Amino acid sequence: MDSKRFLFVSADAALITDLAWQVHREGHDVKYYIEAESDREIGDGFVPKTDDWGAEVEWADVIVFDDVWVGSDVGTGELARELRDQGKAVVGGTPNTDRLEEDRGYAMDVLEEHDVNTIEHHVFHDFDEGIRHVQEHPAPYVIKPLGEVQNVKRLLYVGNDDDGSDVVDVLKAYKKAWGHRMKGFQLQRKVEGVEVAICGFFNGEEFIDEVNFNFEHKKLFPGNIGPSTGEMGTSMFWAGQNKLFKETFGKLEAWFAEEGYVGSVDLNCIVNESGIYPLEFTPRFGYPTIALQEESIESSTGEFFADLAHGIDPQVRVHNGYQIAVRVVLPPFPFDDEKTYDENSRNAAVVFETESRDGIHLEDAKKVDGQWRVAGNNGMPIVVTGKGDTMQAAREQAYDRIDDIVMPNMYYRDDIGERWIDGDGDRLQAWGYLGPSSS
Structure with missing residues (x-):
């Protein structure tokens, strides 16, 4: 393919740096815009930047949005739709696909309208009403905040008590501590099984044949312990349009075509021998x-x-x-503490003991005089990847690469991919979800 001109847009925090770097290294012309002032240095030395993405629209052959947020508001879907109406080629959403992430109740309505199985769920805008619901219908529930505050990942709570008493206690605490910001929340019945995300790529008219299946590791510590983070690591494989796809995105293809969505869309599910139960959409790239x-x-x-x-x-x-x-992080991740970040992480060097950069991906990093350094304020400088014929081989490659990285105070989970080896893969196979595709 001839060289193309790509404009990458982070209308809030810088998230898409690595993809911009990859496309730039392939020989395409790239310009990258970052709205958040605290993130402006991310990607410096790796990708060309622009201070005004609107001024580059006519220059660009392809415009790529990295998230649904424009500052503290959902809105890139509206921007992408306007650009498409002008005849531009855009990777991004629409107002309705943005809403799939912002409004969990709406997302469940879309699933139900297209005959996709759903878990019992209820949306509340009053803490006392939610507490009464749990007390009157005792069961384990998952608390999922709605709107802007859902980005505070540690607020997602997965209940353990059969009578829901721990969920009641957490809601009472949230009412005191977060009542001024948490304008609503969804209570979702907890379902046991294997958690798997189905990721399809949509070209505005249909899903491509190749489907990505990934397994998130959100807790901070190995063993799925500690506070929730955006993500500490991911394991995955690609397959065709199998049963997992057909019973979810296969039923939604016409809806996404009507929207004209373009890009990656992910549907996180709990799967067991009884069925597939969607949990939430990510109508954008995942990180x-x-x-x-x-x-x-x-x-x-x-x-x-x-x-x-x-x-x-x-x-x-x-x-x-x-x-x-594997996400390699520094203090105070996943928390915000400027003093700790300044003392331990700001501008820290990322040192490699080998010349190879295979499997090393950018998050909050910059290059200064040839030296990789930590950038931004979040303490998430790099992601390290590995692949192989087996999940164990992929694990060994990734962790061997991490062994060749030196960053004082760095930490990471050392169990990414183990759930698959310990039985998740066998269970999905036994339940008939990973059989041959029709493609």
């Missing part, structure tokens, strides 16, 4: 999922996204095996 998907796309990444944006069915080649990504 660090996109870095791992880049690693496993063995054809041109830039060509893949350019084809998607132009409504073409991409001829993409993906790794036929397993992949894992």
